[in-house]
Every structure is written in structure tokens, then in C-alpha cells.
Amino acid sequence: MPLALFDIKTPLDPLRDQLRAAALGVLEDGQYILGPNVGAFESEFADYLGVNHAIGVANGTDALTIALRAMGVGPGDDVVVPSFSYYASAEAIPPTGARPVFCDVDPETFCVTADTVRAALTPRTKVVIAVHLFGNVAPVAEIEALGIPVLEDAAQAAGSTVAGRKAGALGTAATFSFFPSKNLGGFGDGGAVVTNDAEIADRVRVLRFHGSSDQVTYDEVGYNSRLDEMQAALLRVTLPELDGWAAGRRAAGRHYEDVGLGELVALPQPTPDSAPAWHLYVIRHPLADPLAEALGRVGIGAKAYYRTPIHRQPAMLPYAHGISLPATDEVAAAHLAIPMNPALSRIDAIEVVSAIGGVSA
Numbered sequence: 578m579p580l581a582l583f584d585i586k587t588p589l590d591p592l593r594d595q596l597r598a599a600a601l602g603v604l605e606d607g608q609y610i611l612g613p614n615v616g617a618f619e620s621e622f623a624d625y626l627g628v629n630h631a632i633g634v635a636n637g638t639d640a641l642t643i644a645l646r647a648m649g650v651g652p653g654d655d656v657v658v659p660s661f662s663y664y665a666s667a668e669a670i671p672p673t674g675a676r677p678v679f680c681d682v683d684p685e686t687f688c689v690t691a692d693t694v695r696a697a698l699t700p701r702t703k704v705v706i707a708v709h710l711f712g713n714v715a716p717v718a719e720i721e722a723l724g725i726p727v728l729e730d731a732a733q734a735a736g737s738t739v740a741g742r743k744a745g746a747l748g749t750a751a752t753f754s755f756f757p758s759k760n761l762g763g764f765g766d767g768g769a770v771v772t773n774d775a776e777i778a779d780r781v782r783v784l785r786f787h788g789s790s791d792q793v794t795y796d797e798v799g800y801n802s803r804l805d806e807m808q809a810a811l812l813r814v815t816l817p818e819l820d821g822w823a824a825g826r827r828a829a830g831r832h833y834e835d836v837g838l839g840e841l842v843a844l845p846q847p848t849p850d851s852a853p854a855w856h857l858y859v860i861r862h863p864l865a866d867p868l869a870e871a872l873g874r875v876g877i878g879a880k881a882y883y884r885t886p887i888h889r890q891p892a893m894l895p896y897a898h899g900i901s902l903p904a905t906d907e908v909a910a911a912h913l914a915i916p917m918n919p920a921l922s923r924i925d926a927i928e929v930v931s932a933i934g935g936v937s938a
């Protein structure tokens with residue numbers, strides 16, 4: 578049986594009627610920008626995470642830029658960010674006027690650590706972006722203990738927890754993406770900034786609306802970056818499903834472990850006390866590309882997302898002079914995402930593992 582890398586459609590099937598009703602409600606109501614569903618989703622998402630404020634924005638990349646500016650980042654500042662991440666984690670920094678400073682990751686967890694961050698600190702470091710990569714949870718408290726505020730990039734970690742607390746509720750602020758393939762995916766672009774800090778929340782609200790708090794006076798140059806009313810209405814239908822989907826992603830990870838995947842490849846290691854809602858299930862193998870091709874030939878989706886790490890991307894070379902990130906280069910070469918979705922069964926896992934076993938043998 579073919580098995581796709583991910584499946585965003587099946588989990589939505591039981592929700593079709595509710596989604597249709599929510600979409601029609603917005604069409605009939607006629608308020609398309611910052612209407613009642615945006616406000617309601619913001620408070621429901623804040624409650625879900627256990628934070629005081631959630632502010633909807635246009636996408637997860639804007640969420641990072643706006644959150645950084647709301648945290649006071651500007652020209653002359655440095656922001657530490659892992660090179661092994663989705664490109665947007667770093668791309669969001671230069672528009673604030675600050676400089677990205679790339680740090681390494683732990684190859685077993687794919688996340689930054691207090692040590693990799695410490696090695697990248699400069700006298701100008703204003704914020705550390707801790708990416709919860711693939712749904713694993715970066716050690717936010719240990720990084721904060723270095724004395725620098727943490728912005729969590731939780732785009733891939735909706736539904737992940739650490740010691741019972743939600744990823745996105747750990748740092749000074751956090752950002753989410755509702756891109757359709759994310760753990761809490763919308764039906765177009767969308768994102769959010771969340772925080773317990775009322776001042777940061779107010780600044781985010783102003784920045785997302787052209788730098789204006791009253792829509793008449795423009796105090797600073799901001800953005801036109803709002804979560805659509807339509808997306809908010811649809812996300813209100815899917816948010817109550819998130820924990821169930823996260824449990825399914827965890828169970829899928831356990832199926833892979835139980836059926837012996839760890840004997841064939843290096844498995845992703847959850848960080849201490851974390852329960853990752855695996856956004857992608859990413860293994861490591863010395864021959865990752867031939868393995869992906871072989872899996873593809875038998876209809877099993879497999880993909881390397883970040884073969885070229887961010888510090889080696891052409892647009893980022895001005896920020897990457899003379900840096901050496903050995904673990905990043907190692908995982909960039911060896912990582913491979915294999916099928917993951919909230920409904921992935923033990924039988925699916927057996928199929929993937931026997932296919933990998935067939936190739937490795």
C-alpha cells in the first residue's frame with residue numbers, strides 16, 4: 578500500500594460539515610477582517626496554551642518578525658537562531674534591522690541546547706529564537722538561564738508538551754504558523770504570536786495593523802498582517818481536535834519504536850520531559866538519499882527538508898562568515914522524514930520498517 582509522507586485530508590474528514598457551516602457563517606456575516614471569529618479564536622488559543630494573550634497574524638514568518646520587534650529587537654542587535662530549521666526562522670530577523678547569528682543543534686534532538694546557544698552569544702544578543710523543530714521541544718528554561726529572553730518558534734510544535742506545559746507557553750513569547758500542513762493547519766496562510774506579557778501583546782496588535790492603535794494615527798512603521806476571519810472561523814473548528822491529533826502523532830512515533838525502526842536507523846530523541854507531537858518524524862541514516870529513493874520506488878513518502886542548512890543558503894551568506902556548525906552539517910546530510918500523521922497505524926509502521934529493512938539488507 579502506498580503511504581504518503583503526510584496526510585492533511587483524512588483527519589479533517591469527520592469535520593467536513595462543521596467546517597462548511599463555519600465558512601458559510603463568515604460568508605453570510607460579511608465581516609472578513611478582524612471580525613468576531615478572530616477575537617474568539619485568539620482567546621480560545623490562548624486558553625488552550627495557558628497564556629494570557631494570542632494575536633492572530635498573516636503567517637508564521639510575519640509572526641516571528643513582529644514578535645521580535647515587539648520584544649524590542651532592532652538595528653544593532655543580534656538574534657541567535659539555529660541554522661538547522663525552516664529558512665523562515667532566520668529570514669524573519671533581518672527585516673527588524675537585527676543580525677541573525679547562527680547556532681548549532683543537538684543532532685539527537687534536532688533542537689538548540691543551552692551549550693549551542695552559549696557558543697553563539699555576543700555582547701549584542703537581544704533574543705534567542707528557540708525552534709521546536711519537528712515538534713520536539715527545545716530546552717527554553719535552560720536557555721533563559723543564560724540571561725537572554727527566548728522567543729519560541731513553535732510553528733511545528735502545536736500540541737507538544739514538556740512536563741505537562743504546552744510548547745508556546747514557555748518563553749517570553751512564541752510564534753505559530755497555521756500553514757495547512759502544520760499540526761494545527763488552516764486552509765490558507767495564518768499565524769499567531771502568543772505571550773503572557775501585556776506590553777508585548779499590545780505592541781504586536783499595533784504592528785500587525787500598520788503601526789496604529791486607533792487606525793487613524795500611525796505611530797511607527799508596521800505591517801498589514803492579520804489572521805483572516807475565514808481562517809479564524811475554520812481554526813475554531815480544528816483547535817478542539819489538536820490534542821487528539823497530537824496523541825495520534827505520539828502513538829505513531831511509538832509504533833515506529835515498537836516495530837523495531839531503531840535497529841535500522843537513528844530515531845529522533847525527545848528532549849528531557851517532553852512529549853513531542855511529531856510534526857515530521859525524522860530519522861538519520863548515513864545513506865539518506867538512496868534510502869529515500871528506494872522508499873519512493875515502493876510508494877512510501879520520504880523527504881529531506883533541510884539538506885542545505887540556513888547558514889549555507891545564498892541570502893544568508895553575509896551573516897555566516899567563518900562560522901562552523903558541525904552537528905548542523907551532519908544532520909543536514911543524514912536526516913530524512915518518513916510518513917507521519919495522526920492516524921498512522923502499527924500496520925503502516927510495519928510496512929515502513931520492512932521497506933527500510935529491505936533496503937538496508
Ligand SMILES: *Cc1c(COP(=O)(O)O)cnc(C)c1O
Nearest residue numbers: 636637638663665666732754756
Ligand atoms: C512553517 C514555519 C515557519 C513559517 O511559517 P509560515 O506560516 O509558512 O510563514 C517558521 N518557522 C518554522 C520552524 C516553520 O516550520
